[in-house]
Amino acid sequence: MATLNGSAQPRIDTRVRIGSARLKNPLVAASGCYNRGAEFARVVDPAAYGAIVLKSITAQPRLGNAMPRVAPTPAGMLNAIGLQGPGIEYFLTHEAPALASAPTAIIASVAGFSVAEFAAVAARMDGLPNVVAIELDVSCPNVDREGECFAADPDSTAAVVAAVKERVSLPVIAKLTPNVADIKPIALAAQSAGADAVSLINAVRGMAVDVTAARPVLANVSGGLSGPAIRPIAVNAVWEAAKVLRIPIIGMGGIETGRDALEFLMAGATAVAIGTANFRDPLVPLRVLRDIEKEAERRKLSTVAALTGLAHPSFATKTGTR
């Protein structure tokens, strides 16, 4: 099992709050990248993460998109998996029981194609062992509104969040898409509807063309771009949302190093998620946490939470609270 020198005894309080959920540290394994951590456990202890977000679960089983589904791109990766998954019934019967022995806190992720579907699936996630929050992948197409993405519209986003809040007691996190002109009204709509936090950002829409075959690389034509290529877009989305929100932000998009994570924290994020970088370096959570702690120490801060918003004028007190 790998460990990094100097990460043995944290002298800094690394805990953060996401609504009523308290995470032992601000690092979250992003949805769709980590399963429950078992695959990574062969080379790193998944308990390095403060929480693991599960792959999104839908009401029905889904086969996902045709192949190819992934394409490496400069400093990034395109994916169009298409929410392949077993559906909520199978998940509850065959996968949820194993959550009792999860290596760290679990955030369940729900995807749906109607408001009712989100609410029904989320309600059944409430109360599962070690599940401390529910993340809503509101970047799906809304079949009740001609396939428009929920997170492209403040009202649709609010409708999903409100319907889920009515059915669950756990904190609810809305994961928003960056594929909008202005993230602020969407983030505000989620907050007004009762969201306990927002995750920023989901993958950025993109595509690649195979010029030898003269056709799109992905069978789905377009996909979601992740990796360092999207980091500046993500940091800006966090910065913009932090201007108007009072709920915590989980920042994500291309984080590979402690310095990358600090960008998000200082721009206003309370926690950060790491996705694609796990594929390149499974030890990434150990490195990132060590470097965040070092930075807090260097600044003579006693908590990691105090790093939040250090670069942002909305956090004028420089103490991590507004």
Place this chain on the structure above:
Amino acid sequence: MPAHQQSLEDATLVSREFIAPGFWHLGLRSPHIAGRAGAAQYVAVDIPGDFAVRLPLGIWTADGDTLSLLFREWGTRTERLARLPVGTTLSLLGPLGNRFTTPTSAKGATIVAGGLGIVPFWLLAKEYQRAGIALEVIVGARSKDLLVGVDTLRELGITIATCTDDGSDGTQGNVIDLLRARPKPDLIYGCGPPAMLRALCSFANERHVPCQISMEETFGCSLGTCWGCVVPVRRGCDQATGYPRAPADSRAYDLARVCIDGTVFQAADVLWQR
């Protein structure tokens, strides 16, 4: 799920050889991975530079504390890898994926490789030699300059029949033509481009010959978590994922991950129609 023993290891590039236009052979000192590598397993290589995901490459040879990679330049990551100086430290994750299985007693087996599909067969040939089981090898490519690795396999003392589409080496024709012209094999191993593998599976399935193939897809995570490299397989087979059907879903297949459920699949399990 097969038992996995994997390492994240800093390997040292100990040799770099240009073997044909576009083809490279790299030697890497990587004791933990080399010592455990099996036929058809691969390593995920962290290429220095602005690359977000590791590059999966099949393990060609593994001997003592050193393994080697035989690959073709086909994108920015392989171009970069081919130009790293000897002495470079590279992070490898491996050995990944399942392996070809060797029967404890067999009359003999036939290996069918297309182009770079020869890669998993050095390790398999060594296993067969250790077990003292007869092995015949057929390697095909479009033309002579795309037949790589054949000499290295021949150095093991193995008889290899080659064929090329243009007749520039061996018999003119493809590997299936060559297979048809021979007595029916007892067991087949295959690796190569999708069209060849598909034809090989038809050949084996029609004749009820057990056949294992090693498949290739673009991988995202190489660890089984991103679901980017799935292949439809017969429902209920060993590698089926076991997801339940949606109401009114009459499909007869499941989706398996090439990176972790494979890369080796039974020809009888792989469904090509999708």
